[in-house]
Amino acid sequence: xxxxxxxxxxxxxxxxxxxxxxxxxxxxxxxxxxxxxxxxxxxxxxxxxxxxxxxxxxxxxxxxxxxxxxxxxxxxxxxxxxxxxxxxxxxxxxxxxxxxxxxxxxxxxxxxxxxxxxxxxxxxxxxxxxxxxxxxxxxxxxxxxxxxxxxxxxxxxxxxxxxxxxxxxxxxxxxxxxxxxxxxxxxxxxxxxxxxxxxxxxxxxxxxxxxxxxxxxxxxxxxxxxxxxxxxxxxxxxxxxxxxxxxxxxxxxxxxxxxxxxxxxxxxxxxxxxxxxxxxxxxxxxxxxxxxxxxxxxxxxxxxxxxxxxxxxxxxxxxxxxxxxxxxxxxxxxxxxxxxxxxxxxxxxxxxxxxxxxx
Numbered sequence: 001x002x003x004x005x006x007x008x009x010x011x012x013x014x015x016x017x018x019x020x021x022x023x024x025x026x027x028x029x030x031x032x033x034x035x036x037x038x039x040x041x042x043x044x045x046x047x048x049x050x051x052x053x054x055x056x057x058x059x060x061x062x063x064x065x066x067x068x069x070x071x072x073x074x075x076x077x078x079x080x081x082x083x084x085x086x087x088x089x090x091x092x093x094x095x096x097x098x099x100x101x102x103x104x105x106x107x108x109x110x111x112x113x114x115x116x117x118x119x120x121x122x123x124x125x126x127x128x129x130x131x132x133x134x135x136x137x138x139x140x141x142x143x144x145x146x147x148x149x150x151x152x153x154x155x156x157x158x159x160x161x162x163x164x165x166x167x168x169x170x171x172x173x174x175x176x177x178x179x180x181x182x183x184x185x186x187x188x189x190x191x192x193x194x195x196x197x198x199x200x201x202x203x204x205x206x207x208x209x210x211x212x213x214x215x216x217x218x219x220x221x222x223x224x225x226x227x228x229x230x231x232x233x234x235x236x237x238x239x240x241x242x243x244x245x246x247x248x249x250x251x252x253x254x255x256x257x258x259x260x261x262x263x264x265x266x267x268x269x270x271x272x273x274x275x276x277x278x279x280x281x282x283x284x285x286x287x288x289x290x291x292x293x294x295x296x297x298x299x300x301x302x303x304x305x306x307x308x309x310x311x312x313x314x315x316x317x318x319x320x321x322x323x324x325x326x327x328x329x330x331x332x333x334x335x336x337x338x339x340x341x342x343x344x345x346x347x348x349x350x351x352x353x354x355x356x357x358x359x
Contacts, residue, residue, distance in 0.1 A: 071104045071105055072104075072105050072108075074101075074104045074105075075101040075102075075104040075105035075108060075111065076101075078097050078098070078100050078101035078104065079097070079098065079101045079110075079111060079114065081097050082094045082095075082097035082098045082101065082114060082118075083114070085097060086114075086117070086118055086121075091118045091121040091122050092118075092122065094114075094118045095115055095118035095119055095122065098111055098114050098115035098118060099115060102115065107138065108138075109134075109135040109138040109139040109142060109145075110135075112131040112132065112134050112135035112138075112145075113131065113132065113135050113142065113144045113145050113148060115131050116128040116129075116131035116132050116135070116145070116148045116152075117148060119131065120148060120151060120152060123155070125152045125155050125156050126152075128148060128149075128151075128152045129149060129152045129153070131148075132145040132146075132148050132149045132152070133149075141172060142172075143169050143172035143173060143190070143194075144169075146165045146166075146168045146169035146172065147165070147166070147169040147190075147194060147197065149161075149165040150162045150163075150164075150165035150166040150169060150197065150201060151197070153165065154200075154201055154204060157208065159201065159204060159205035159208050160205070162201045162204075162205070163198075163201045163202060163205055166194070166197050166198045166201045167198060169194050169197075170191075170194050170195065170198050170294070170295065173190055173191045173194045173195075174191065174295065174311060191311065191312040191315060191316070192312045192313070192316055194312075195294055195295065195310065195311075195312040198294050199291065199292070199294060202350050202354060203354050203355065205354065206350070206351075206353075206354015206355065207354060207355075209354070210354065217267070217270075221263075221264075221267045224263060225260060225263065225264070228256065228259060228260050228263060229260070231256065232252075232253070232256035232257070232260070235252050235255075235256060236249055236252055236253060236256075239252045280292060280349075280353075280356050281349070283342070283345070284345070284346050284349055284356070286309055286310035286313050287307070287309065287325065288309055288310065288313035288314060288317055288325060289310055289312075289313040291310065292346060292349070292350060292356045293308070293309075293310045293342070293343075293346050294310065294343075294346065294350075295310065295311040295312070295338070295343065296308045296309065296310060296311070296338075296339040296342045296343055296346065297309060297310075297311045297314060297336040297337060297338055297339055298336070298337055298338075298339040298342075299324070299331065299335055299336060299337075300335050300336070300337040307324075308339045308342055309325075311336070314336065315333055315336075318331060318332065318333055
């Protein structure tokens with residue numbers, strides 16, 4: 001029987017299958033997953049770290065800041081080219097350029113409102129709404145996003161949503177939620193446009209409700225008259241079956257015809273109240289733009305006239321001429337205060353008389 005001798009230090013690491021005639025082990029090739037085939041990690045001194053592998057996410061290297069700056073520069077370049085195409089009226093190409101800019105920098109909220117404006121011009125209402133929603137996720141106080149949302153909802157005849165976003169855009173315009181003076185100034189430049197849009201939204205909502213009311217009233221009148229005609233026929237048949245004769249039949253017909261006529265008179269008397277002569281009260285009219293006021297403001301100083309004006313109109317006037325339009329005394333934007341009672345009265349008047357928005 002062969003006895004295996006103790007192997008040298010170099011042999012003990014290798015697997016042994018058999019021994020030779022001298023009793024020494026015969027080494028064989030190391031298996032595929034032997035410890036000899038594992039890579040040896042270099043020993044580093046204290047304080048050193050192993051080099052980090054390159055990042056593969058999103059195709060970027062571990063130097064993310066440099067690529068981020070490059071992407072932002074590319075995005076700005078695409079946005080500027082998109083603005084040029086938009087101003088030239090090439091909305092489809094502008095929309096494509098804004099889309100490329102968003103791919104390069106998806107965290108810039110202005111890119112979404114720019115593309116939404118292009119899609120608005122292309123009548124892509126749902127896509128414009130999606131862009132504005134994403135912009136508001138990134139920047140909740142974006143006046144432009146609310147303004148475009150209102151226009152898109154108005155085109156889709158979602159009048160309540162259109163009015164909601166129009167009023168939100170108006171609130172941002174007057175600086176209620178602006179973070180700094182620069183934002184207030186930028187928003188107030190669009191105040192007249194936003195105010196006109198609020199009036200348009202309210203008018204179209206009123207027209208929609210008015211048309212529905214007239215249609216429902218006409219349908220109700222027709223249905224009631226039809227039911228009355230059926231009852232008339234049944235009453236005439238009963239008269240004939242009971243042997244009332246021609247005179248009795250005629251009397252029943254006249255009775256039901258009189259009921260139908262009275263019913264028509266009731267519906268007719270209900271119409272003049274809604275179709276009365278349209279007139280806007282003087283207290284609701286702005287003395288600068290001669291439109292119904294949406295956001296009336298009053299001069300806070302006791303030495304002034306206390307006259308109320310539409311905010312958009314008086315702000316635009318004071319930018320050109322810093323004095324009261326009525327007395328010509330010096331007047332500044334900081335002296336204007338909201339007239340809440342008059343605003344409530346104007347809102348109630350417009351709710352009941354939506355036609356006044358286009359007066």
